[in-house]
Amino acid sequence: MSQQPAEEKMDVDSEGVLAAAASTSSAAAAAPTASTSQGSPPPVPAAGTSGLSGKSAPEGKNVMAGSATVPSVTCSLHPLVIMNISDHWTRTRAQKGSKPLAFGALIGKQKGRNIEVMNSFELKYDIINDDVVIMMDYYHVKEEQYKQVFSDLDFLGWYTTDGVPTEKHINIHKQICEINECPIMLLLDPLSRNMNQLPISVYESVIDIVQGDAMMLFVPLSYTLATEEAERIGVDHVARMSTNESDENSTVVEHLLAQYSAIKMLNSRVKIVLAYIKAVESGQLEPNQEILRMAYSLSRRLPVVQNPAFKEEFYTQSNDVGLITYLGALTKVSNDMNQLVNKFNVLYDRQGMEPDYRENRSTLQIGKPEKSEMETNGAASSPRENHKRKDTIDWTEYFMAMAFLAAKRSKDPSTQVGACIVNEDKRVVGLGYNGFPTGCNDDEFPWSKTSSDPLETKYLYVCHAEVNAILNKNSADVKNCTMYVALFPCNECAKIIIQSSIREVVYMSDKHAHKEHTIAAKRMFDAAGVKYTKYQPRHSRILIDFTEIDWDSLNQLPATPVKH
Secondary structure, X not given: OOOOOXXXXXXXXXXXXXXXXXXXXXXXXXXXXXXXXXXXXXOOOOOOOEOOOOOEOOOOOOOEOOOOOOOOOXXXXXXXXXXXXXXXXXXXXXXXXXXXXXXXXXXXXXXXXXXXXXXXXXXXXEEEOOEEEEOHHHHHHHHHHHHHHOOOOEEEEEEEXXXXXXXXXXXXXXXXXXXXXXXXXXXXXXXXXOOOOOOEEEEEEEEEEEOOEEEEEEEEEOEEEEOOHHHHHHHHHHHOOOOOOOOOOOHHHHHHHHHHHHHHHHHHHHHHHHHHHHHHHHOOOOOOHHHHHHHHHHHOOOOOOOOHHHHHHHHHHHHHHHHHHHHHHHHHHHHHHHHHHHHHHHHHHHHOOOOOHHHOOOEEEEOOOOOOHHHHOOOOOOHHHHOOOOOOXXXXXXXXXXXXXXXXXXXOOOOOOEEEEEOOOOOEEEEEEOEOOXXXXXXXXXXXXXXXXXXXXXXXXXXXXXXXXXXOOOOOOOOOOEEEEEEOOOHHHHHHHHHOOOOEXXXXXXXXXXXXXXXXXXXXXXXXXXXXXXXOOOOOEXXXXXOOOOHHHOOOOOOOOOOO
16 A cells, blocks of 8 residues: 555544544444433643644633533534534645634534534634634525524534634634624544544633633533434445545445546546547548547547437436435335334333333422322322322422423523512512513514614513513512522613612523623622522422323212202
């Protein structure tokens, strides 16, 4: 085997990323869940570590938060994203040089505290005064195009090809914050020589006080590889056997190499025929009628057809073939779905009831415990009935759950927030959720988060949950009360909370901590003596089951006697 040039060897290293992703995704298929491979956070870079363009960061400048900072979200990464980034970097390096800059957007879904990165696309940028400036106009065009195809995917963050976070990444991250309030950053190091794990690290940003100044810092996130069956097969098919240690190629590579060799040979033979004809035409060779007849026959074998009727018939046949192919795929999918439904029905019939979620320790079942065997057989009541239940939820969990339940009434398509106000006697005095004011039609006012016209966004019209809860109070005032809310209040809500003499705010999420309105709200709370506490739930879910009461078997009053 011949020695590979240095440039080609670097290409192989980037393919190793695909091979590692494919092998990991193959292991994912054998696991019962989608999450397969746990990504360990990278080490904290020291001051002066190499930055985006190979230059050092300022001395003593550390962009990583302390190890005591706990991440607020978990991340699931699809292999397709890794494949896209590797392909983007390889193409950019081939066009611009050996140390390219590659930037792109990450799109996917976010449900609660879990972020699932499912796809990505490239971003354009400019270099101004040695700083990277993302072209926002290009992003909005690409976002609109992707929304037409993937309407359920949202912008989650951005990626770049580098090793460790630096101060320049902070500057770019602040630009991305204009699109998403709390984006994530993904770093992929295509030049990494470590073949034992993927050269990928994921970060989120937090605002921390460093030497008296508020600074944005990165917090490493652990990630898992999530893959579906079709995605796993596709990535494995493309990237199989493409590492440096093996000479074998995937089926796709072998097919492309065969086509390349055939076209190359055809091109060389055509050049020989053309050179012979030119030599005959110039008088350098004597004409051979047999060879000229063969060349003429070859040139007439595949004539160029310019007939409009031929083009119409050709496109018609192509469409028919494509429709038949799609029909076969739809038939297969329908058959697979039918088999899934049949298996589900068999499992449901064997259970004879809906699945019991109480086996999951992270879910709390609200309701009575199951009856014992003695109770089911009509025997004397169990001694357990003579004692109080001990598996109840505590007060904080109860009131926070009420806030989340109130949020279910919100019609905001992107963010649903609820608030619950409780007095010193643990009595609820107010509930509210975010929405438009009374009398403002939900179908006529805009729900959009971004628009070129500020009047066409929701921010100028929506009333926050905290304000609605205070206005909906069922008492004279809310003095010395506690407010339970899913999201940390903004500065406008903080003003009303302070003016209403609420003494404490218990919140679940502080995802806007780096925003000015949240920093201002905390500053006002500290000055006014309003305590704010982050709630740490004991359970990830609280299940309310309306079917736990057998309404049909309840004792009914005797029927009214019929008057004869």
